[in-house]
Amino acid sequence: MDNRRILLxxxxxxxxxxxxKILDPAAGRPAAPQAADELDALEMALFAGDGAAPAGGSAAVPSPPAARFEIDSALQGREALARVQSACQAGRPYAMAFVDMRMPPGWDGVETIEHLWQADPGLQVVICTAYSDYAWEEVLGRLDVRDRLLILKKxxxxxxxxxxxxxxxxxxQAGRQVEQHTRTLEAEVRARTLELEQANLRLREDLAERQRVAAELQLAACVFDNAMDGIVVTDAHSTILSVNPAFSxxxxxxxxxxxxxxxxLLxxxxxxxxxxxxxxQRLLREGRWAGxxxxxxxDGELFCERLNISRVQAxxxxxxxxxxxxxxITEMRRSExxxxxxxxxxxxxGLPNRALLLERLERALAGARRLxxxxxxxxxxxxxxKPINDTLGHAVGDALLVQVARRLRExxxxxxxxxxxxxxxxVVLLERVNDPAALGRLAERLKGAIGQPMEVCGHALQVGASIGLACFPDDGQDAVTLMHHADASMYAVKGAGRAAPGDQQSGGAPDGATLAP
Incomplete structure (x- = not known):
């Protein structure tokens, strides 16, 4: 079945x-401009966080998919469990659920997910959270995560x-189809192969059954030749005896x-x-292997396959x-x-986001303390x-941000x-800093690289940068303190630049970058 059922x-x-609005934008689309403005304001409140329009229009509602999602809602964990149980009993389980981490009062996100997986082990879950009462290592360990859980940061x-x-x-959908199709085809091939070998024995005992055996062979050949999956038959030494057209x-x-x-050879x-x-060894010991x-x-191209091998009793x-x-299953693996x-x-x-930055910062701090x-x-x-983004549009703003990211990496x-x-x-994280003064020199270099004129979508543009600095261990002993210090330093620099545009620490144009002390 085509399952596009989602539980919020x-x-x-x-x-x-x-x-x-994101998953089913065609439903309930407002007709009046005032209503559209109100919905846009709700989008910005949810996705921009600070009330400002996301840079480059990243919160724009995507075009509706060819097939619409079937969306159900639950305000608390117990209500969600009841919906999942009812869906499973009706034979219409949910494909996935977006679960908030904090839902006072009652179950929190982790407890909710534990109960949902007890009711439906195949349910895929996306945790939606800005912060959590648990460490992520505790969450992942407690839920015994494999490939059913993703994290979506607010x-x-x-x-x-x-x-x-x-x-x-x-x-x-693909997983269910592959499982069902593989089980069905494997059972049919095994049964048919066994029937053929038994038919050959009966043929030697009774020539009168020759016509029936020929029909059985023809049926097995039809299944073998027309199967959508690749099939290969080998002997006990892994020598190939036959392959079907799908294999080729x-x-x-x-x-x-x-x-x-x-x-x-493969x-x-x-x-x-x-x-x-x-x-x-496992195939010889248990008679089957799957993985x-x-x-x-x-032509040399690598591909990922899901393989089931069975030993046919002789x-x-x-x-x-x-x-x-x-x-x-190469495309499915690439999607994952x-x-x-x-x-x-x-x-x-394509740069690391906040979650990956914090993970690397914690790892860098641990190494810096040790060494x-x-x-x-x-x-x-x-x-x-902002003026460029507002006047020239989000597409130009997005392209400009991509160029800035490339210049930072260089x-x-x-x-x-x-x-x-x-x-x-x-944010830039610099490991193994031998000379604190090198931070200022690098900041000047970054400011200069960002400030170089650039060609963006046919427009000649130039931006500046305000840069705040923090250094471990001088400005903080932990990630939170360092992040706060660098953030405050950047805003102090930006404020100083606006108050006295002619007195820049780094020189240059009034709106250029300056360095925090």
Whole structure:
């Protein structure tokens, strides 16, 4: 079945409305301009956080998908559990749920997810939160997370929300189809192969059954030849005896190129040492093996496949046979990798987002304390960006932010981190700082690189930057203190530049970047 059912779990009804606007924008679209303005204001309140329009229009509502989502709402965890139980009993489970981390009173997000997974182990969950009462390591350990849980940080990005919903619903559907199809085909091939071997024995005993056996063989050949999944039959030494047309289509090898050769022809160096030995030992011990692995097509391209291998019990005096059934899941794996990337990176610039920055900052602080080193933190806010974004449009603003991100990366060392916090704000994390004065020199270099004129969508543009600095251990012993110090320093610099544009520490144009002391 085509499952596009989504459950929204949040104690704030306004959040439900905003999610519905993103996931089903065609429903209830306002006709009057005043109503549209009110809905736009609600969008900015949810996704911009500070009331300002997101830079580059990242909160714009995406175009409606070809098929609409079926969305249900629950204001508390117990209500959500009741809906999931009812959906499962009706045979119409939800593909995914967006769950808020904090929902006073009653269950919080973690407790809610635990109960929901007890009712429906296949439910995919996206945690929606700006902060949590738990450490993320505790949350992930408590929920025994595998591939059913993603984290969406507030403020939300409408494109991320839409992509998460589209991809997770498609993943749910693909997973169910693959499981059902594989089970059905595996059982049919195993049963048919066994029937054929039994028919051959009966043929030697009774020639009168020759016609019925021929019909059975023809039916098995039809299943084998027309299966959508690749099928390969080998002997006990992994020598290929036959392949179906789908096998040739997926691997690029014609039957005559494979028959008589070993399956190891498709192997890659992608798998861990000992992987194939363990696979074969388990197959011999248990009679079957199922899992994912990377193989190589004839043209050299790598592809990921879901493979099921079964040992066909041989009749007395007959050799053993092994039947492998596989399908190509490369695109599904790439979609999963894209989801993981979006969870920790800015969708526009590709830079690390706040979550990944904080993770790297905590790791850098631990290393600096252990080795007695310094680390630096820079908060960067673009000058003159808002007028450009407002007058030339979000598309130009987005392209400008992409160029600024590229210029930041070009000026940094490989082990340093440039992150986008949102809007036109960036943060730079510098590890192994030997000379604190080098932070000021780097800030000047970054300011100069950002301030160079640029060509953006046919417009000659130039922006400046206000940069605030913080250094461990001088300005703070922990991540929160360092972030606060650098942020306050940047705003002090920006305020000083506006109050006395002619007295800049770094010189240059009045709206250019300055460095905090």
């Amino acid at each position: 779990v949040d104690d704030m009804p306004s959040i439900h409305e905003d999610f519905r 403020p939300f990005d409408a494109i991320e929300v839409s992509q998460l919903a589209q991809t997770l619903c498609a993943k749910w 289509a997926l691997t690029g090898y014609a039957p005559e190129e494979m028959i008589g050769r070993r399956l190891s 192997r890659t160096e992608h798998e861990q040492p000992g992987f194939y030995r363990e696979q074969w 994912e692995l990377w193989n190589r097509r004839k 009749a007395p005096g007959q050799p053993e046979r092994f039947v492998g059934i596989f399908n190509d 990798e894209r989801i993981r990337f979006l969870a920790f990176h800015d969708a526009l610039t 007695g080193e310094r680390i630096g933190l820079m908060f960067i806010d673009l000058d003159r960006f 000026q940094l060392r490989q082990h340093d981190t440039a992150a986008r916090m949102g809007g036109d704000e960036f």
